[in-house]
Amino acid sequence: MKIRLLLATVALILLVVPKILFAGDYVISPPPKSLDKFYPPESKTPRWTQQMHKISGAFGGVFVDMKENDWKNAEAGAKRFLENYREAAKWVPEWEDLFDLNAAKKFTDSVTSHDPKQIKKASGPVAETCSKCHSKNYLPVWARYHMPSVKKIKITDPIAEEEMDYKAFMYRLSSNFKEMTVNFSQEQYMKVFQAANHFQKRIKELRSVCSKCHVSEWSRSAVSVRQFFVNDDILEVIQDIKKDLATGEPNPEKFWEIVETIGVQSCKKCHLVHQSFTLIQQAWAEPKN
Numbered sequence: 001m002k003i004r005l006l007l008a009t010v011a012l013i014l015l016v017v018p019k020i021l022f023a024g025d026y027v028i029s030p031p032p033k034s035l036d037k038f039y040p041p042e043s044k045t046p047r048w049t050q051q052m053h054k055i056s057g058a059f060g061g062v063f064v065d066m067k068e069n070d071w072k073n074a075e076a077g078a079k080r081f082l083e084n085y086r087e088a089a090k091w092v093p094e095w096e097d098l099f100d101l102n103a104a105k106k107f108t109d110s111v112t113s114h115d116p117k118q119i120k121k122a123s124g125p126v127a128e129t130c131s132k133c134h135s136k137n138y139l140p141v142w143a144r145y146h147m148p149s150v151k152k153i154k155i156t157d158p159i160a161e162e163e164m165d166y167k168a169f170m171y172r173l174s175s176n177f178k179e180m181t182v183n184f185s186q187e188q189y190m191k192v193f194q195a196a197n198h199f200q201k202r203i204k205e206l207r208s209v210c211s212k213c214h215v216s217e218w219s220r221s222a223v224s225v226r227q228f229f230v231n232d233d234i235l236e237v238i239q240d241i242k243k244d245l246a247t248g249e250p251n252p253e254k255f256w257e258i259v260e261t262i263g264v265q266s267c268k269k270c271h272l273v274h275q276s277f278t279l280i281q282q283a284w285a286e287p288k289n
């Protein structure tokens with residue numbers, strides 16, 4: 001009887017607590033819906049980010065002025081900080097509790113003391129609210145509002161001569177890479193050559209997608225993003241493989257070294273930069289069970 005009661009209680013707790021989290025867990029949930037209003041496309045400008053700059057500029061400004069004994073500006077800055085902090089606290093109801101309006105008021109009042117010790121002490125609890133919210137919410141916000149999705153990107157495959165989405169293209173690129181290594185191990189060099197040829201063309205074509213996201217003058221310049229991951233060096237080492245294969249007696253050491261270089265310098269490094277957020281976006285897009 002007691003055991004049944006215990007089991008029933010455990011079952012009830014499991015029902016009530018939707019997910020049991022452990023200390024080291026870091027859950028990346030989508031940001032609250034109400035934040036949409038403060039980012040494009042709903043808002044013309046990223047208003048949340050701008051509000052953060054206002055808060056941060058005023059908050060940090062107090063300490064700059066304090067060092068300079070410029071108390072007039074320090075007090076004005078503290079007031080501006082309080083206004084903007086209070087304003088932000090109203091914007092996203094789900095985040096209301098992450099602001100500490102009392103601590104913010106105390107900090108602003110402390111500045112009129114003109115006593116650096118008191119001011120620093122009062123700033124502690126405020127700064128804690130900044131970092132507490134940031135450590136939890138940066139990644140969700142970046143994934144939702146800053147990292148463009150690859151979903152809408154189409155690439156024309158240079159071998160099949162058809163348009164396909166990014167992921168499908170990646171699988172083809174990946175197949176070519178595998179065909180190269182598997183056939184090399186089996187000493188089927190003609191097949192390696194053919195695969196390397198396709199692989200080279202696909203890597204080159206991959207360059208055409210960069211400009212879909214990297215559109216500013218800044219990133220389109222001569223020293224552009226294309227000098228990473230899909231640069232001439234990568235194309236050249238594939239050319240080296242092809243040349244070596246043409247001799248009929250390719251050097252295995254050289255081949256495997258080049259394969260590893262491509263795997264790290266192209267595939268892995270690009271994935272670290274670009275695929276991380278894609279993984280988060282795709283997890284959010286999956287239908288909930």
Ligand code: HEC
Pocket residue numbers: 046048049052053055056059095098099126127129130131133134137138141142145
């Ligand atoms: C309720 C959550 C929350 C609180 C509290 C908060 N922030 Fe933020 N802050 C954010 C989020 C979310 C971002 C990311 C915005 C983005 O990338 O668009 C951010 C970004 C920033 C940035 C970087 C802006 C950029 O251009 O990348 C600064 C600076 C900043 N916050 C300062 C502060 C300061 C200073 C405080 C405390 C006085 C504070 N924030 C309190 C949520 C918060």
Ligand code: HEC
Pocket residue numbers: 146147148149150153206207208209210211212213214219225226227228229230273274
């Ligand atoms: C789906 C959009 C998207 C595509 C496609 C894309 N990138 Fe990026 N990439 C980004 C974003 C977002 C960042 C983060 C920083 C930024 O905005 O520049 C980034 C960062 C980078 C960085 C880090 C340094 C920097 O300039 O920001 C490099 C290098 C880079 N990308 C290279 C490339 C290359 C090369 C291609 C094409 C083969 C490419 N990217 C395609 C979105 C993309």
Ligand code: HEC
Pocket residue numbers: 150166167170171173174177206229230262263266267268270271274275278
């Ligand atoms: C320009 C950056 C870039 C380069 C270079 C790149 N990838 Fe990718 N790759 C991506 C992105 C972004 C995704 C995520 C696409 C998606 O999920 O829709 C991806 C996804 C993949 C996937 C499928 C998703 C998965 O489960 O991992 C495979 C396989 C893959 N890449 C293999 C490779 C191989 C092999 C290379 C090197 C020969 C390579 N990629 C080079 C950006 C790149």
